[in-house]
Amino acid sequence: MSDSLDYQAVGLISGLEVHQQLLTDYKLFCRCPAGLYTTTHDGEVLRHMRPTLSELGEYDGTALMEFKKKKEIVYLLNHLNVCTYEMDDTPPFLVNQDALDVAIEICLSMNMDIIDEVHIARKQYLDGSIPTGFQRTAIVGLNGRIPFHGRQLTITHVSLEEDSCREVQDHGHRIVWRTDRLGMPLTETVTGAELVTPGEVRDAALLCGLVARSTGRVRTGIGASRQDVNVSVRGGSRVEIKGVPRADYAVKLVHNEAVRQVHLLEFRDELRRRGMQTSTDIRVTPFDVTDVFAEADLGFMQRAIQGGGKIVAARLEGGLGLAQFPTQPNTTFLDELSGRIRFIACLDEPPIVLCGAMMPEFPNKHHYLNRLRKRMHLGSNDEFFIVFGP
DSSP, rough: OOSSSHHHHHHOOOOOEEEEEEEOOOOOOOOOBBSSOOOSSSSEEEEEEOOOTTSSSSSOOOHHHHHTTOOOOEEEEETTTTTTTTTTTTOOOOHHHHHHHHHHHHHHHHTTTTTOOOOOEEEEESSSSSSSSSEEEEEEEEEEEEEEEEEEEEEEEEEEEOOEEEEEEETTTTEEEEEESTOEEEEEEESOOEEEEOOHHHHHHHHHHHHHHHTTTTTOOOTTEEEEEEEOOTTSSSSEEEEESSSTTTHHHHHHHHHHHHHHHHHHHHHHTTTTTTTHHHHHEOOOOTTTTTOOOHHHHHHHHHOOOEEEEEEEETTTTTGBBBBBTTTEEEEEEEEOOOOOOOOSSOEEEEEEGOOOOTTTHHHHHHHHHHHHHTTTTTTTEEEEEE
């Protein structure tokens, strides 16, 4: 790993959500077989995300963002392992008692207080991985602890919940899911935010997995256990790294995220030095520059134009050099921006976003750039970014 870091000095803290599939014959809220994976399908369901008002008369910000992405969500169905419950056309059956028994056994293994009454609740899932838009989940145990590195690691709670779909493809405005895994029972074991090195995150994930396996009633193999890792440094924000399939992957992932947050705090300080104290101080002006690059010998731009799209440039006043600011190892702020644009705007063809210092070489490059600078009235300390597509 590059970019050495003193984890104690930067105030690294982390917590885990360990998801473990349970070894039951049936799914959690219907009687379809659990663990029967298929590679073929009998039918498809097409759905779109639609935001609705909450009880407080407000729209959820995440739901609005997903709606604006205009995603087509396709579910692949096989009659061997799904029924109308998975597609939200039938109410849930009674909860799988075997799954509940396994969850209680796992809780008892970690000295937890068992809930007097188990209540099924809804947790929003807005990425399309669950057709209902929410996951049915129930807290089973609270206030647990397990011996860990000479101390006690807090287990805040264990929940019993249904698994989500498996992603098949995500391209542009269309995402495809296979539903064979949907509804399988799993437990979510949540630790306290008490892990202070990447190595401790790995060890805690392995320990939680071993506790679950000690029951002899959980699934093993690829995808049977997955971790969501929450990471922050002093002054940073909690970031959730979702779906880590192996505990040892967490070491590099946590390290890189800690490095990223430290660098983003430095990036914030650099913005402030440039007078960008708040979002209103960041002055960005967009320009349609499709005509400027209409004849440029760049395949990705030509495909965007021929597909009925545009080329748009944005001028960032006083932003010269910010795109090259380092974030993660071998990663710059431009890479962060590229990932965000890909996620929100559903643009897939690389390089997704260009900046002044990262323009590719092509015939008469400087001629096109001079036209661009003239069109955008670029100052000596300004930066520009270019995106292209529908």
